[in-house]
Amino acid sequence: RPIWRFLPADGEVPAEQEGDFQEWYHRHAVAKKLGKRMQRIALFLSLLTTLELAYVVFRTEIFLDDQASESMMRRLPTFLTARLIVFCVLCYWSHMGFTEHRWILDYSRTVQQRLLASFAVIGLMLFISYDAVTKLPSNEELEAASLARTPSASGQEHRQPLHSSCNFSAMFLLTFFSICMQFPFLFAHSCTFVVLAGLIIWRMDAPGKNYSQGGVLLLAPNLVFSGTSKAVFFGCSLVQAFMAHSN
Secondary structure (H helix, E strand, O other), X not given: OOHHHHOOOOOOOOHHHHHHHHHHHXXXXXXXXXXXXXXXXXXXXXXXXXXXXXXXXXXXXXXXXXXXXXXXXXXXXXXXXXXXXXXXXXXXXXXXXXXXXXXXXXXXXXXXXXXXXXXXXXXXXXXHHHHHOOOOXXXXXXXXXXXXXXXXXXXXXXXXXXXXXXXXXXXXXXXXXXXXXXXXXXXXXHHHHHHHHHHHHXXXXXXXXXXXXXXXXXXXXXXXXXXXXXXXXXXXHHHHHHHHHHO
């Protein structure tokens, strides 16, 4: 039931009606089938992690670089640690949803705040995990790509396939919104993801990136977004917050 149905004619919500709406919303939109939803997310992420790890190991060979720097040697442990943190968070809430259902219903404000913090951590860990399996193109690769775009004698432009970093950038966007937007947070809580998206985009433009060696994870992220991708990422977060405000 939308919040506007609780509004009186003057548009002001009495404290009692606001409390009723908060209680109703928490029971029907947040706490309902919490354990099962967490299990579905964990199953989806486990299958996705398996496929992504197989792709990285057998197709990109990013963990087998002969000239691996110290930051690249940390890629596999970083990827696995970030995904393990996500699984631990999901397992915790799945356990709470099945064994502590009464507590979840009775302490709506605390539960929503903890869920918000949990999904913010999940979003950040997803970014770190995708960053860990992404390698920026070397200077030689960038130069080759630039030459490949030079028109040939026939006047046709040869294009090389997109670098693998674009694949993981797209996967991060899809996974971030598929998982972090599973719960219809209220407007104030949804604004947290707008801030998180802004921080991630800001760190992507971190100064001092060395394209010959790649970034150092969070200090200089390896994931690369085009201007359009950044606008879509931030815009979708704004739309999600706007929909939470409208509902």
